[in-house]
Amino acid sequence: MPTLADVASRAGVSKATASRALSRAELVAPATVARVLAAAQELGFVRNRAASHLARGRTGIVALVVPTLENTFFTPIIAGAQARAEAADLQLTVAVHPIADEAELAGLTRLATQVDGLVLVAPRGPDALVRAVGALVPTVLVDREIAGMESIVADTASAFGALADHLVGAGHRSVVYLGGPDGSWQDGQRAAAVAAATHGRADLHRLGPFPATFAAGTGAVEDVLASGASAAIPYATSVGLGLVFALRARGIASPGEVLVSAERLVADAIGGDVPAIDVDGEEVGREAMAALVAAMAAAAVASRPGSGSDSDEAVETSQRRLPVALYWPGGGGVRTPVPSSSRSS
Numbered sequence: 001m002p003t004l005a006d007v008a009s010r011a012g013v014s015k016a017t018a019s020r021a022l023s024r025a026e027l028v029a030p031a032t033v034a035r036v037l038a039a040a041q042e043l044g045f046v047r048n049r050a051a052s053h054l055a056r057g058r059t060g061i062v063a064l065v066v067p068t069l070e071n072t073f074f075t076p077i078i079a080g081a082q083a084r085a086e087a088a089d090l091q092l093t094v095a096v097h098p099i100a101d102e103a104e105l106a107g108l109t110r111l112a113t114q115v116d117g118l119v120l121v122a123p124r125g126p127d128a129l130v131r132a133v134g135a136l137v138p139t140v141l142v143d144r145e146i147a148g149m150e151s152i153v154a155d156t157a158s159a160f161g162a163l164a165d166h167l168v169g170a171g172h173r174s175v176v177y178l179g180g181p182d183g184s185w186q187d188g189q190r191a192a193a194v195a196a197a198t199h200g201r202a203d204l205h206r207l208g209p210f211p212a213t214f215a216a217g218t219g220a221v222e223d224v225l226a227s228g229a230s231a232a233i234p235y236a237t238s239v240g241l242g243l244v245f246a247l248r249a250r251g252i253a254s255p256g257e258v259l260v261s262a263e264r265l266v267a268d269a270i271g272g273d274v275p276a277i278d279v280d281g282e283e284v285g286r287e288a289m290a291a292l293v294a295a296m297a298a299a300a301v302a303s304r305p306g307s308g309s310d311s312d313e314a315v316e317t318s319q320r321r322l323p324v325a326l327y328w329p330g331g332g333g334v335r336t337p338v339p340s341s342s343r344s345s
Contacts, residue, residue, distance in 0.1 A: 002043040010039035023089075061091045062292060063111055064119040064285075067098040071212040072238065073281065074121060077142065080285025081119055088293045090116075099125035105132060112136035117292045119285075124183040138295040142288050144185040150295055150317045152288040154279045156186060159324040161193030163261055163275055164233060166328065168202045172231040172259070176224055178217070178243070179208030180235035187235055194233060205229055210239055217242020221250070224258065231259045237266055244270060264327050273329035283322060291318070 008018035013032060021028045021036035028036075039045075064081050066074045078094055085092040095111055097104050099122040112118065117138040122130045127146050134141065134149050141151040167175055177194050180187035191206065198204045205227040210216035217239040224232055224243060234240035240260050247254040254260055255272040267276035 002045040004045070006043055007036060007039045007045050010043060011035040059114060059116055060089070061093060061115045062117045062119070062289070062296075063093050063095050063115045064121070065095050065097050065099070065108070065111075066121045067096070067100075067123060069096060071236065073212070073236065073279070076281030077121070077285040077288070080282030080287075081289040082285070083282070084286045084289035084293070088289075090293070092289075098122075099130060099133060101125075102129060105129065108133050109136060117296045119288045119292055123185055123187075124181055138292060138299045140288050140292045140295060142284060145319050148317055149319075150291055151319045152284060152291060153319070153321045154281075154284050155321040155324050156277065156279060157189035157193040158321075159277045159279075159326055160190040160233060161197045162326055163277060164194040164197035166275060166326070167231045167233075167259070167261075168198055172202060172229075174203045174205070174227065174229040174231075176205040176207060176227045176229035176232045178210055178220055178224075178232060178234040178239050179206060181211055182209040184209075184235075190235060203229075208235070210235065212236035212238050214238050214242040214245070217244075218246040221246035225252075229258070231261075233261050237263045241266060267327065267329075275329055276327040278325040278327060280322070280325075287320070287322065291320075 004018055004022075005015055007022075008015045011018060011021075011032075013021070013036060017028065017032065018036050018039075021033045022040065025033045062085055064078055066078070068074075078092075082092045093115070097108055097111075099108070099120070112133075115137065117140075118133070118136075119140050119142060120130065120133060121142045121144075122133070123144055130141070130144075130146055131149065133139065134146075139149065141149050143153055145151050145153060164175060175194070175198055177191060179191055187209070195204060207220055207223050207227070210220065212235065217234065219242075220239070221243060224247075232240070232243060234243060240262050244254045244260050244262075247258055247260070252258060255270070255274050259274065261267075261275050261277065262270060264276040264278045267274040
């Protein structure tokens with residue numbers, strides 16, 4: 001089996017130059033890169049990426065931690081993160097940890113010793129516990145904000161508020177909000193936005209907490225009907241689907257008698273005038289992974305001898321909110337973007 005030394009000899013360069021040409025081509029003259037690549041192809045040399053990463057003191061593996069695999073909201077986030085990881089020559093692994101209590105810290109600590117960084121989806125755990133996990137390796141938090149931690153959030157709170165405002169403007173005087181899991185950061189943000197949009201304008205009924213499941217939606221139908229609300233805003237798409245199914249099973253038109261908001265693909269499938277929220281989960285995953293790659297690079301520079309960095313010195317972090325689009329039925333398919341925001345701490 002050909003070795004890197006063989007490639008270097010065939011190309012007429014040093015082993016170090018051949019290594020750089022294959023892993024960091026931008027640091028080597030184009031003509032030299034071409035010779036090294038040609039030599040590698042002629043010899044049938046395949047670079048051992050794992051060995052290359054380990055030689056630089058890295059594993060080349062990053063982890064995306066989600067609280068469950070039952071919530072389909074996480075699926076496109078995983079896809080987007082994986083695409084961005086591959087572009088950075090990294091392998092993505094997915095781990096399931098709710099991060100709800102300290103008993104999980106031991107398992108997460110073991111995971112952190114095997115990866116270079118974490119993309120953390122932790123909607124419910126205590127701030128102190130999430131911070132402890134984030135201190136293990138470079139970490140980016142997704143769909144939640146904690147002071148001092150890098151985060152990427154889909155600004156669904158603004159979208160939910162705008163949706164509630166639209167429903168009231170369309171004549172709905174009683175709205176029900178089906179809340180998410182107890183302690184969920186995003187649920188608190190969304191509930192507050194819906195309450196602010198309906199305050200003094202319509203009756204707001206809050207139900208829950210509910211897990212993000214179809215069964216939770218079917219189980220909530222009696223309480224929704226008892227509220228007398230003409231419009232329902234579910235925390236999660238799966239809950240809304242369950243509710244629509246249960247309403248129709250009782251012969252209640254939805255949309256029609258009870259309007260249930262959804263995400264765009266579901267709204268198109270349900271049919272009728274259903275307002276929809278469009279979260280680009282793949283963008284969330286891509287941006288989170290891009291932020292992690294940058295954080296890992298910064299950590300690598302800071303760890304070099306003579307870098308002048310102080311481990312006790314506060315590191316500036318960024319909290320970004322990505323815009324979430326709304327689809328207004330009867331508006332010719334117009335999608336109205338909700339402004340995003342970002343801040344540093």
